[in-house]
Amino acid sequence: MTNEEIQGIFFQECDEGLASAEAGLMACRAGEHDGETINTVFRAVHSIKGGAGAFGFAALQSFTHHFETVLDLLRGGELALEADLMTTLLRAFDVLSDHVAAIRGAGSAPDDAEVLAMLQAIGSGERPRPAVQAPPEPLAVAEAAPGVDLSFDLDALLGGLEAGDLDLGEPAALPATSPWRVTLRPARGALHNGGEPLLLLRELVALGGEMQSADTSQIPTLDRFEAEGAYLGWTLTVPGHVNRAAIEEVFEFVAEDCELRIEQDGVEPEEPPAPANALPVDPPPSSQPEAATNVVPIKSAVPEPVKPVQAPVAAATAGQTIRVDLDKLDRLVNLVGELVITQAMLAQQLQDCGQSAIQQLTDLDHLTRELQDSAMSIRAQPVKSVFSRVPRIVRELEAQTGKRVRLELEGEATELDKTVIERIGEPLTHLIRNSVDHGIESPADRIAAGKDPEGMVRLAAEHRSGRIIITVEDDGKGIDRERVLALAVERGIVAQDARLTDEEIDNLIFAPGFSTAKAVSNISGRGVGMDVVRQNVQALGGRIAIASTPGKGSVFTLALPLTLAILDGMIVSVGDQTYVIPLTHIIESLRPSHGEVKRMGPGQHVLDVRGAYLPVLSVADQLGLSGAADDPTQAVLIVVETEEFGQAVLMVDAIVDQRQVVIKSLETNYKPVPGCAGATILGDGRVALILDVETLVALQITADEPPLLRRA
Amino acid sequence: MSKTILAVDDSPSMRMLLRAALTERGYAVAEAEDGVAALEWLDSNAPHLVITDINMPRMDGFGLIEELRTRPRFRDMPILVLTTESSDEKKARARQAGATGWIVKPFDPEKLASAIRRVSH
Numbered sequence: 017m018t019n020e021e022i023q024g025i026f027f028q029e030c031d032e033g034l035a036s037a038e039a040g041l042m043a044c045r046a047g048e049h050d051g052e053t054i055n056t057v058f059r060a061v062h063s064i065k066g067g068a069g070a071f072g073f074a075a076l077q078s079f080t081h082h083f084e085t086v087l088d089l090l091r092g093g094e095l096a097l098e099a100d101l102m103t104t105l106l107r108a109f110d111v112l113s114d115h116v117a118a119i120r121g122a123g124s125a126p127d128d129a130e131v132l133a134m135l136q137a138i139g140s141g142e143r144p145r146p147a148v149q150a151p152p153e154p155l156a157v158a159e160a161a162p163g164v165d166l167s168f169d170l171d172a173l174l175g176g177l178e179a180g181d182l183d184l185g186e187p188a189a190l191p192a193t194s195p196w197r198v199t200l201r202p203a204r205g206a207l208h209n210g211g212e213p214l215l216l217l218r219e220l221v222a223l224g225g226e227m228q229s230a231d232t233s234q235i236p237t238l239d240r241f242e243a244e245g246a247y248l249g250w251t252l253t254v255p256g257h258v259n260r261a262a263i264e265e266v267f268e269f270v271a272e273d274c275e276l277r278i279e280q281d282g283v284e285p286e287e288p289p290a291p292a293n294a295l296p297v298d299p300p301p302s303s304q305p306e307a308a309t310n311v312v313p314i315k316s317a318v319p320e321p322v323k324p325v326q327a328p329v330a331a332a333t334a335g336q337t338i339r340v341d342l343d344k345l346d347r348l349v350n351l352v353g354e355l356v357i358t359q360a361m362l363a364q365q366l367q368d369c370g371q372s373a374i375q376q377l378t379d380l381d382h383l384t385r386e387l388q389d390s391a392m393s394i395r396a397q398p399v400k401s402v403f404s405r406v407p408r409i410v411r412e413l414e415a416q417t418g419k420r421v422r423l424e425l426e427g428e429a430t431e432l433d434k435t436v437i438e439r440i441g442e443p444l445t446h447l448i449r450n451s452v453d454h455g456i457e458s459p460a461d462r463i464a465a466g467k468d469p470e471g472m473v474r475l476a477a478e479h480r481s482g483r484i485i486i487t488v489e490d491d492g493k494g495i496d497r498e499r500v501l502a503l504a505v506e507r508g509i510v511a512q513d514a515r516l517t518d519e520e521i522d523n524l525i526f527a528p529g530f531s532t533a534k535a536v537s538n539i540s541g542r543g544v545g546m547d548v549v550r551q552n553v554q555a556l557g558g559r560i561a562i563a564s565t566p567g568k569g570s571v572f573t574l575a576l577p578l579t580l581a582i583l584d585g586m587i588v589s590v591g592d593q594t595y596v597i598p599l600t601h602i603i604e605s606l607r608p609s610h611g612e613v614k615r616m617g618p619g620q621h622v623l624d625v626r627g628a629y630l631p632v633l634s635v636a637d638q639l640g641l642s643g644a645a646d647d648p649t650q651a652v653l654i655v656v657e658t659e660e661f662g663q664a665v666l667m668v669d670a671i672v673d674q675r676q677v678v679i680k681s682l683e684t685n686y687k688p689v690p691g692c693a694g695a696t697i698l699g700d701g702r703v704a705l706i707l708d709v710e711t712l713v714a715l716q717i718t719a720d721e722p723p724l725l726r727r728a
Numbered sequence: 729m730s731k732t733i734l735a736v737d738d739s740p741s742m743r744m745l746l747r748a749a750l751t752e753r754g755y756a757v758a759e760a761e762d763g764v765a766a767l768e769w770l771d772s773n774a775p776h777l778v779i780t781d782i783n784m785p786r787m788d789g790f791g792l793i794e795e796l797r798t799r800p801r802f803r804d805m806p807i808l809v810l811t812t813e814s815s816d817e818k819k820a821r822a823r824q825a826g827a828t829g830w831i832v833k834p835f836d837p838e839k840l841a842s843a844i845r846r847v848s849h
């Protein structure tokens with residue numbers, strides 16, 4: 017695994033860390049936190065700091081260090097979680113998100129000076145300085161001079177790491193040619209906790225050291241001998257060119273548990289007499305008695321043999337994801353699509369030759385379908401990546417508008433095609449902004465209306481019958497229908513004397529060029545209206561609808577396709593053409609009896625479907641085809657459902673097949689065709705157009721009236 | 729047979745870094761994501777050495793070491809603590825819990841190797 021790949025994992029961890037930190041901070045803000053909540057936030061920030069250090073992201077490391085310091089005080093109970101601190105923590109979190117985005121290459125490093133200063137002020141204000149800390153902490157440097165170049169802070173930190181915690185008090189030493197004399201006497205308990213003086217001696221030997229003598233004077237008589245006691249002492253010489261710090265590092269783990277002297281030995285004739293530069297490192301006074309109490313009864317002294325075991329490489333904890341280049345994935349999906357088509361063609365040709373009953377072909381069909389499902393599922397991603405951006409947007413809106421908003425997220429694990437995920441972010445952001453800006457009232461207004469001063473915005477995703485339904489709901493004031501209608505009339509969107517239902521008025525906000533904001537606010541009024549949101553959603557093959565209750569709030573509902581690459585379709589023939597109708601729209605298909613079809617006028621019919629009269633649309637008429645059946649009783653009628661116009665009936669000549677088809681874009685390969693959502697290649701190699709049911713129905717129903725004024 | 733080291737850290741990338749540095753030096757590496765997972769693995773395995781992070785969910789590094797030191801099987805097993813702090817306070821705490829030594833994060837692979845040499849045959 018390369019360093020880049022590990023770094024990729026670190027980036028994923030950052031995302032996970034940010035998500036759990038955010039969830040924790042949100043819980044804190046809502047007052048629903050306990051010690052573990054703060055701990056979780058602390059750990060997330062701490063982990064990011066660790067990785068930032070390992071991968072050399074200095075700015076991120078420095079920022080997380082200060083952030084972590086404050087969180088540490090908080091979890092230690094040294095700080096109280098007051099409103100001001102909460103605000104600072106949330107701001108710090110946002111800056112942290114920006115830092116993480118920056119190291120991932122999305123944007124430059126954020127300007128964190130202000131938040132950093134706040135964190136430092138909080139961190140230093142109440143932090144007790146532990147008396148034992150001899151070397152100044154890097155934090156102290158930053159405290160002394162706020163605004164000091166942060167890289168200095170890091171250098172101090174790294175410098176601290178280099179030297180460990182050893183107090184290298186001596187000047188850079190003499191031209192050290194005379195050998196070092198190292199005297200070591202481990203404390204009695206040196207063998208506890210897995211300690212092993214022999215290894216330290218070996219390290220000294222590896223540095224060029226030579227054993228001079230062993231001191232056996234402390235070995236007791238057998239009756240007082242403890243199996244786990246350490247009784248020996250040693251004297252070694254180490255060549256003078258070896259750095260003193262290197263020798264001290266060998267004893268880094270035991271320095272406080274043993275008697276250690278590192279002295280420069282003897283005096284070379286040509287050298288001036290060595291001053292007393294030998295610094296005996298005396299054991300702290302406390303270590304002796306402590307060592308004495310560490311004596312372990314002899315009965316438990318025999319350690320069990322530690323048998324070497326091959327690691328059953330516990331990769332289960334990490335190796336669950338791999339990163340794949342998106343192009344590769346798209347190529348795979350495309351190839352599988354072609355495979356589906358080829359398989360269908362093969363089946364068709366064999367059938368034409370009268371060989372339809374071959375079992376293997378059916379198996380191949382199943383396998384191809386499964387392969388396609390798997391390939392598509394690789395592209396699916398949880399909608400969480402989009403949802404996770406929303407809390408910050410809401411926080412920023414709160415700050416800008418002075419409103420108070422509680423955000424509820426639901427169904428974040430719902431999976432959606434990556435392309436849809438990528439393109440749904442902007443419309444969704446706009447809807448959220450719209451809800452907070454136009455929907456939720458100010459706290460004062462809400463109190464006056466007898467509502468909770470804190471408004472609610474709920475963002476939810478769910479899988480419903482082959483589509484993903486995303487709802488943006490608020491408990492604000494709802495749509496001001498009088499004003500919407502007045503504006504629509506003023507702008508010529510509807511006629512002065514038009515009679516509209518409430519639902520129709522609500523839908524006017526999607527009309528092109530419509531904006532309800534009295535003054536263009538800098539929040540949702542960015543020159544992008546709801547009409548653009550609607551266009552964006554439609555471009556994804558999705559639909560948007562609104563339901564609003566005055567004084568109670570509004571619900572925007574987005575229905576999105578699971579994938580943009582394939583669909584289950586019904587293959588139908590109309591005249592000499594073949595079309596595909598997406599199954600998601602189809603409710604039922606039938607051959608009507610005479611009594612079920614009523615003629616309304618020339619070429620206009622309605623179908624009686626169990627008491628409900630639905631308009632019958634001739635696909636041939638809509639697409640300008642000749643030679644198709646024009647009598648509904650001689651045709652096949654397909655009842656379809658649309659988001660905007662409810663149910664309608666499509667009239668076709670015959671149903672040919674029902675299968676999964678690979679969508680080929682008309683826009684990319686030809687040009688947009690009204691009424692057609694795309695094209696596909698059929699089993700016999702012919703191209704068939706995929707009908708855009710929604711547009712087809714809209715074209716018919718609104719043929720001679722302005723849009724949005726008629727609903728079926 | 730190569731020696732086995734159990735790397736305990738809640739951060740997959742940190743475990744990866746440990747794995748990369750250790751496998752390069754001929755060690756076999758097992759991983760656990762926190763103290764509880766480590767104890768589970770240790771129930772049926774005996775590594776030569778455990779390297780553990782301190783801050784972890786469920787059971788932190790200190791808790792893991794303290795627990796291991798109560799078990800005869802692991803009383804003498806070398807345990808290194810991974811710490812982001814180089815403060816005496818943290819080291820004293822690690823030693824008190826029963827750690828054999830420590831490694832300061834971010835670690836230099838050479839220093840890691842040297843620390844391992846000083847606590848494990």
